[in-house]
Each structure stands twice: as structure tokens, then as C-alpha cells.
Amino acid sequence: MSTEAPRLIRSIRLLDAAEERIKTEFTAPPAPEKAMKTPALLELAQEFQPFAIVLTNNSPLKGKDVEALPECVKLVSTVSVGLDHLDIPALHARGIAVSNTPNVLTDCNADLSMMLILAACRRAAEYYTLMKKGWHHGLGMGGMLGHRVTGKRLGIVGMGRIGQAVAKRARGFDMTILYHNRSRLCAAEEAGATYFEKLEDMLPHCDVLTLHMPGSPSAPPIMNTQTFSLLPKGSVFVNAARGSLVDEDALIAALESGHLFGAGLDVYRQEPNPNPKLTALPNIFMTPHAGSATIETRTAMCMLALDNVEALAKGLPMPSPVTA
Numbered sequence: 001m002s003t004e005a006p007r008l009i010r011s012i013r014l015l016d017a018a019e020e021r022i023k024t025e026f027t028a029p030p031a032p033e034k035a036m037k038t039p040a041l042l043e044l045a046q047e048f049q050p051f052a053i054v055l056t057n058n059s060p061l062k063g064k065d066v067e068a069l070p071e072c073v074k075l076v077s078t079v080s081v082g083l084d085h086l087d088i089p090a091l092h093a094r095g096i097a098v099s100n101t102p103n104v105l106t107d108c109n110a111d112l113s114m115m116l117i118l119a120a121c122r123r124a125a126e127y128y129t130l131m132k133k134g135w136h137h138g139l140g141m142g143g144m145l146g147h148r149v150t151g152k153r154l155g156i157v158g159m160g161r162i163g164q165a166v167a168k169r170a171r172g173f174d175m176t177i178l179y180h181n182r183s184r185l186c187a188a189e190e191a192g193a194t195y196f197e198k199l200e201d202m203l204p205h206c207d208v209l210t211l212h213m214p215g216s217p218s219a220p221p222i223m224n225t226q227t228f229s230l231l232p233k234g235s236v237f238v239n240a241a242r243g244s245l246v247d248e249d250a251l252i253a254a255l256e257s258g259h260l261f262g263a264g265l266d267v268y269r270q271e272p273n274p275n276p277k278l279t280a281l282p283n284i285f286m287t288p289h290a291g292s293a294t295i296e297t298r299t300a301m302c303m304l305a306l307d308n309v310e311a312l313a314k315g316l317p318m319p320s321p322v323t324a
Helices: 016-025 038-048 088-093 106-121 124-132 161-171 199-205 225-230 248-257 295-313
Strands: 008-010 052-055 075-078 097-099 153-157 176-180 194-196 208-211 235-239 260-265 284-286
Touching (some): 008 038, 038 052, 075 295, 097 295, 106 124, 106 208, 106 295, 124 284, 153 161, 194 199, 199 225, 225 248, 248 260
Parallel strands (some): 075 097, 153 208, 176 194, 235 260, 260 284
């Protein structure tokens, strides 16, 4: 019986702590110098014959990619919560397990969402641009005024782990919490928030709207011309969930017309090349899909991905399997 450590390949160099663990607990080729695209990853899989593949959304596995995986592959462990880049039914049909890395990034995503709310309300992008140009002139009493965040009404679409964590932070700013979710939370989880069964009923009451739900490229966006029009004039829109949830042309129109005061975005329909009409707008604060981008969270994500490999290799339940 072989005593070789589980064989794995990864599509990208992981954080240092995870790379050190790979050296001691797994059999693996050297870490790639740059993120591997799917064809290169499939070629390496054929050459190295791994038990598991650790990857990110830079290396999607869809359709014929799944068919091309060698028989030895028993697990695809993605270092992400989102699964848009994986054909889950096709992987499961081949008897390949899938795992992801939920929970460990809840706090950092909520922190970034709160940053987007503050930055969009207080015109951070415009202030930063002004200062980088040297400032040069004082602002009048009514110059470049933003909106106070304290006491505003915050609408949350998707009240899962991250949505609830955002609500917890927003309460520190005395914000009134409204939410729309597939189902109503229990009283303890609501913590005084007001539930709206229909999104359209909640939108007119939101000074700030933030999205925290899964997205699908094949589904119509929930934020479109109609839903944006239901928000109060001068409201703020934030999205740190999925770019596919938003009709960006409708968002641009709402920002250009002044119906929306501003927006804070971390995700886009076209990544990593967002719509240039979006990036040209002065009243958007933008980050590059960086919700989990802290040392602590990315390390925890890498370690959880490896925990899943270790567990399956030992015949134990994985900490975070994807079951459907």
C-alpha cells in the first residue's frame, strides 16, 4: 500500500503558510510563477496525475474542461466562496467532489462593504482625485458635500452570513436595517431589522442599498432600470456580491442623471476589464474584487482548501463540501 502523501496541483501560488504546509503534507509540483489558465492546468493534471486540484476563478472548469480531467482527480478544491467558474453538475457526474471556502471571509467582506458604503456616501473617490492633483483651492461652504451615514436607512439584499455581518457593522452607525431575503430570519438573527418579502417594496425606503446574494451570468440582473428607479433620488448603491446582479447600463444612467448620488463597487460584469463608462464616472468608489484581500483571510481560505484535500484523502468528511 502506497504511503505517498496526497498528490495535488494548484493553479496559483498560495500564501506562504499554505505553501509551507504543501511541502510537508502533500506531493506537489513547484508553485506556478503566475496564475495558470485552464489549458495549462489541464495539461499539468495529465502530466502529474493528482488526487486533487486546488484552484481559483482564474482557471474555470466547464463542460469539456471537466471531461478532460484525468480519472485520478477526485476533488476540485476552489479557494473561493463563489462557484460560477465551476460546472458542479458535470464534476459530480464524473464522481469528482467539490469544496469551497465559506465562512472564513465573512468579516473581511463585510468590512469592505462598509468601506464602500462610507466611501460612496462621503465622496472618497472625488476627494482622493482632488488631493492627488494637489488640491490648490479651498472648498466653499457647499463644496463637494457628501451624505452623513449615521442614522440612514440601509437596505440589504441577501441576509446570509455576510449580509448579517454588514448589518452588525451598520448598527454601529445607528443605521436602520431593512432587508430582503428568500425567507425571513428568526428574531435573534433579525436583531430588529425589518423584513420585506418583495424587493420592490423595500427599495423606496432605502437611503443606501447593498447587495449580498449569489449571482448567475445566465440569470437576469435584479438591479435594472426599473429597480433603480424605485430607490429614492439621491440614494447610494453598493455591490460587493456579484457583477451579474447589476445591469451596468442602467447603473450608469442612474449615476449620470443624479438619481443615484453615488456607488461603491467591488464586482463587475466584465472582470478584470470593467466597463470603461463605469470607471470614468467621478461618483463611483471602486475596488478590484478585493473583498477577501487581507493576509488573514486569504491565508485562512488557502488553509481551508487544503483541509478539504486532507480530509477527503483520509476518507473523512470535508469541512466545506459543495453538495449541489
